[in-house]
Amino acid sequence: MKYGQLSHFSHPNHPLHLHNSDVPFNCDGCREVGLGSRFSCPPCNFDLHTHCAAAAASPAPLRHPFYPKCAFQFLPRPPGDAPRYCNACGRDAPGFLFHCRTCGFDLHPCCAALPHVLEADGGGGGGLRLYLRRRASSPCHRCGRKGRSWSYRSGCGKYELHVACVTEMLVDSWQELYGGGGKKAAPWNGNIPRIRGAAASHHRIGSGKGKVRRCCEVAAMAVQFVISAVLGDPTAMIAGIVGSFIFR
Structure with a gap:
């Protein structure tokens, strides 16, 4: 090969x-x-x-630190007739998935591989470290709620982003290309579509234009890196591409 x-x-x-x-x-x-x-x-x-x-390369079950008692087996399609959903992002799991027969938990392969720590370099020495958590401990910067799905939280505790919210932003923004989840519905025109809602925030911060601007900059950087991880290719190249169209 x-x-x-x-x-x-x-x-x-x-x-x-x-x-x-x-x-x-x-x-x-x-x-x-x-x-x-x-x-x-x-x-x-x-x-x-x-x-x-x-995902199917290893016959050994997948172990995940969020579910220490689970042994996830790769399946090319969900078991049974009932709809399945990913416990990481909350979205449907109609195709490849990791499934624990004992607990009934399911994970998309990309969600199962989400990095537990993301290093977001803000330039000028202003970096941001994001930690993957099974449950949000503070309101999500995007939706303002705590529950829903796994989340990434900054080391300073000021920024929390649901994996589900990031995924929804992507799907909503690219709906015209994928027609509800299928193949491309229109010829590709060479332009990456803008991520609708990436600039929106329910995060409350202190008064002052400087603080507001810095909060938006750091939040945008956090969204950029979480998106690159959710897309399954958390590399500097992809983070740069994503960062170029978050706020267009």
Whole structure:
């Protein structure tokens, strides 16, 4: 097998090749949106997140620190007839997933691989460290609520972002491309669509224009890095691409 090439059970007729592009795609494994690195077959319009492509590689169960008693097994489709949802982001899980038969918990492959610490470099020595948490301990910067899903919280405790909120911003913004979760509904025009709602905030801060401006800057940086992680390619290249269109 050549480097950057993969034979995968989900697409047996052709090998998949590793590509890196700023064109959004819909993963044929987990059925979620992606950006950046993917294994794809361009003639068949078939794409897999790198995490989804690797999910079935190991027969050993997946262990996650948020669920120490769970043994997650990879499944190409959800078990049973009832709809399943991801315990990390709260979205439906109609495709590839990790499932614990004992507890009934499910995780998208990309959600299962979310980094537990994100280092967001704000420039000028003003960085931000975000920690993944199973439950939000303060109101989400985006929706103003505590519950819902896993979240990323800043080390200073001022910024909290639900993984679900970030995912919803992506899906809502790219709806015109994916027509409710399917393949692209219109020809690609070369422009990354703006993420609607990324600038909105329910976070209350102290008075003063300087404080407001700094809060918005740091919050935008936090959103940028959480988005890159949720997309399944938390690299500097993708973070830069995402950061270029958060506030357009």
